Amino acid sequence: MDALAGYLREYESADLLRFITCGSVDDGKSTLIGRLLYDTRLPDDQRAALEADSKRHGTQGEGIDYALLLDGLAAEREQGITIDVAYRFFGTARRRFIVADCPGHEQYTRNMATGASTAQLAVVLVDARKGLLTQTRRHSYIASLLGVRHVLLAVNKMDMVGYDRDVFRRIAGEYEALARSLGFAHVASIPISALKGDNVTVRSPAMPWHEGGSLLEYLEGVELEPPADTDAFRMPVQWVCRPDQDFRGFAGTVVAGTVRPGDEVVVLPSARRSRIARIVTAEGDLPAAPAGSAVVLTLSDEVDASRGDVIAAAANPPDVADQFAAHVLCLGDEALLPGRSYWLRIGARVVSAQVTEIKHKVDVNTQEALAARHLETNEVGYCNLYLDEAVPFERYCDNRDLGAFILMDRQTNATVAAGTLDFALRRAHNLHWQHMDVDKAARAALKQQKPRCLWFTGISGAGKSAIANLLEKRLVSMGHHTYLLDGDNIRHGLSKDLGFADEDRVENIRRVAEVAKLMVDAGLIVMVAFISPFRADRRMARELFADGEFMEIFVDTPLEVAEQRDAKGLYAKARAGELRNFTGIDSPYEAPFNAELTLSTVGATVGELVDRVLKALD
Template identity: 75%
Template sequence: MNDMIHTPTGDASADVAAYLQQHETKSLLRFITCGSVDDGKSTLIGRLLHDTKLLLDDQLAALESDSRRHGTQGDQIDFALLVDGLAAEREQGITIDVAYRFFGTDKRKFIVADCPGHEQYTRNMVTGASTADLAIVLVDARKGLLTQTRRHSYIVSLLGIRRVVLAINKMDLVGYDQGVFDDIAGGYAMLAERLGIEHVQCIPLSALKGDNMLSASPNTPWYDGPSLLQYLETVEASRDHRIAGFRLPVQWVNRPNQDFRGFAGTVVADAIDVGQEIAVLPSGQRSKIARIVTADGDLPRAVPGQAVTLTLADEIDASRGDVIAAASNPPETADQFAAHLIWMGGQPLLPGRPYWLKIGSRTVGAQVTEIKHKVDVNTQDHLAAKHLELNEVAYCNIHLDQPVAFEKYADNRELGAFILIDRQSNGTVGAGTLDFALRRAGNIHWQHVDVDKAARARIKHQQPRCLWFTGLSGSGKSTIANLVEKRLLAMGRHTYLLDGDNIRHGLNKDLGFTDEDRVENIRRVAEVAKLMVDAGLIVLVSFISPFRAERRMARELFAEGEFLEVFVDTPLEVAEQRDVKGLYAKARAGQIKNFTGIDSPYETPENAEIVLETIRNGPDQLAEFVVERIY
């Protein structure tokens, strides 16, 4: 029985080991395919996988079957079906989501992201490009450079990809005409120069027929450059890091017991040795590396790409989101930035509206304070803008509620890229790259004062608060707030009423009623109310304040228990019947634009501390209810 067991010879074992070692040490190229819809991106990837013999028999059989049912190539194989895996993609013959595929040749390993071409799925293209080293921008030879070609090329440039293959596809449909190729290549060369794309390789292709995919095609004797696969196998694989210095964003504080406290994360730049001095940002505390711990045991050194746990020689405070860096060259910290931003939200970006910003493993509160300009993706012209719509790109100023460690995106993508998150839905609504810190804020510091809010409140014998009355125009906010203030004044309380109409005669007289101006209107009033509460007053704010995001922004300015949202709940039809100022009638007639409840939404409070139903009780009863609620 033992005679039937075949043991590999020493030479065979060595060959296997050598092969495995060669495979493990092959370089990895991450690239994307992008461009306009129907330019052949999925077909190109499918053809690469098929012609490099990387499909198993069952995959090839499934592809042939799917081609008969869903294909667009008659009796021929439809290579796009290898990548378009969603049912909706096959039904419509388009790419919707980013499809990632891994393949390899004898020379290199590849991860390719097939990005959608439709404008509405540009956000998915941003996702694919964020980790790529190279972009294949496809162009249909019959159509030339289109708007989406320019948009994707701009995003490629914005995300720091400096190597592009311009794949001029479907050359078979233009008779392999060199003139067509030269015209498109020349036009793209001018675009690439404007965008700062340094390396462009133009290749004439027919992804469907296989021309110039793996080797030179006899149909293009006038082209003497590399085939697509030849270029992918030999092009420089990685981006240059311009920062010399260790960087590790802390993802998790590893404390399994009282004797061990380590900081886990992935090294994103340079190497670190045991004993090397480090700084923890943004606090700036310093220590030395005591151990580099991994699942396979301790290491003397950690290098980029490794997931490790670091222990420090000193007990210093560090948590998720902090950055451990080489003390000799730490990153900067700041709370205001100039940044490029791609807006991916269905609702427009409004300056002043609060969002979450995530950079590395750190999440902080953020506001876009100013849109410097938006960019016309066709001409790269800078255009004035007060808000951003879906897929628009802009250069903005951003303010954070606390400082973060960062580096310019051109120097370090991991510490220079961020996303914006909607605070209500938790959906990603924007992605951007940091350019530089706005140093003007660095000269401003909190000035210590000896008389504080508590002292001012004591002398007034009251608890300072902000009562924020919100509701439709005509709901009765101002009437009830006025009655509440009269009752509080009769009780000897120190109060002040901030009314929406009155404020617009002075502090906010420069603001209109667009969504952008409404956000700024609430921001200013909330800051004034905060100062008045700090003075020890009970502040009553009567504003429509239609958006939940801005009311939440106002709430976050105050300490726990200081902010009470009072929802004056009046149905639209009742408020419209009252129409004391005649505003609803004008809005219905189109004489007033952006009127809340008519052509601008009112977002009902979800968790107001006080709800006043005006159709059941009169103003005096409701005012008394508010006073009883706070005393």
């Protein structure tokens, strides 16, 4: 019993290593991790289950298919591939491990990025028969981007190349050159056969020329940089804990530094200062809470803090900004478009954000910077971001928790991209709102009207411009001050540099929405007659205006009716393939869900439709 107790104490005191396995499809990642699990004290019942599963689902005949320990989804077993990230825990007397087995297929790159985001080390597998592939380079680039500093190259399936030392050295040399270009701090290479167990947990006699140890020996012995004791305290607020009127605490996990009662802190972004009164846990108050501690902090003053705020050391707080340069990995099924409005989540804070510029995208094979106007799925770009409010942050290389973010679709909340903050743009510190003594209310009072933006949307030929034109004439005859922004007219000037690709359409709407906002600020009733095919972009326009200032008017005309009108001959050109990206033909139109007014043009005159708009305005 004493020996068992001693072993348990030694096991519990062993440090924890988080690592991922990545690389191209069929390089043997699942087999490698399965072999590690099998050879490091896999329980007898799981061994028996694996042997039975190998006979039913395995790919090794009468042999054990170690990959089945990882491939748990039915689709994975049917196809013999990894789809989702599989997390497994195992340990030895020297160290405990959490491994993320990441899928190799390009379409599941988003899953690999998820696994890399918490990893300290990456095991990159390469098939000895194939060498470095595009996905090998992509996964290595993403691991580097997400802060992994240690990488182990495992050249697998050495048994299939006769354990040839020259094959191993050639692949290791190529990869080490790649790793240096990506900035990995430490690189090691080991030749293995995951299926046969060569150099996996013990050194293999089949490769006596390999002077290093086994893969498990490397994982047990690799030294990682410990967190710096000098790191300043940071804790993002996850939840405001207020069970009654006598207690108010802020729950979260300390992500850097150590906090103690009496420490002076600052709450960001409000910059309010206070001192730590108590560090509360379920087991009682603590004298100190280091990084990794989940605690509830109480402050000595009535300072307001909300979910997503950051409590930090007052002497050395993180920066606060609303414009950044960032590395962005596109994860969504649709392209990431500059100018489109997304939700940005950083820690527990969610704000509205736009990619204002894509500086370049990266060729994952050469790391070359390429010009780009949008990012497709799995592409990585270097971008400028604009947020609608300032957030506390640190560079990702300094603090993963305060420097990582995701972008989400504002309608579905689906993840569109993941990114890492590089630095705050200097121009953000140089720009400030200038106070104006004459405001919108004064301009509207002078004109004796309520300024509005009337946004007409619909497919080409729906009748938007005709309705808006007659409406403006009516309003002017009634003594109102107006302006009409028409899609075709704007294309002759403000947007003459834009085409009709999705990213051009987004930028076109962003520009006209900003102009319309200025006109409403001037006290005008402004009419915007634009196809504006995407809901996300019309939502972006709406959010520029105060409540009650924006009216979305859907001019609802069936496609066949619009084609019959076709005064400009555009539909005919689109049908003939002479006009690409034409809305309704080869580019979608997303009808509004909740427009303030819907005008069905079939069977109605323009005058009748204008009367409906005027009635809605009254």
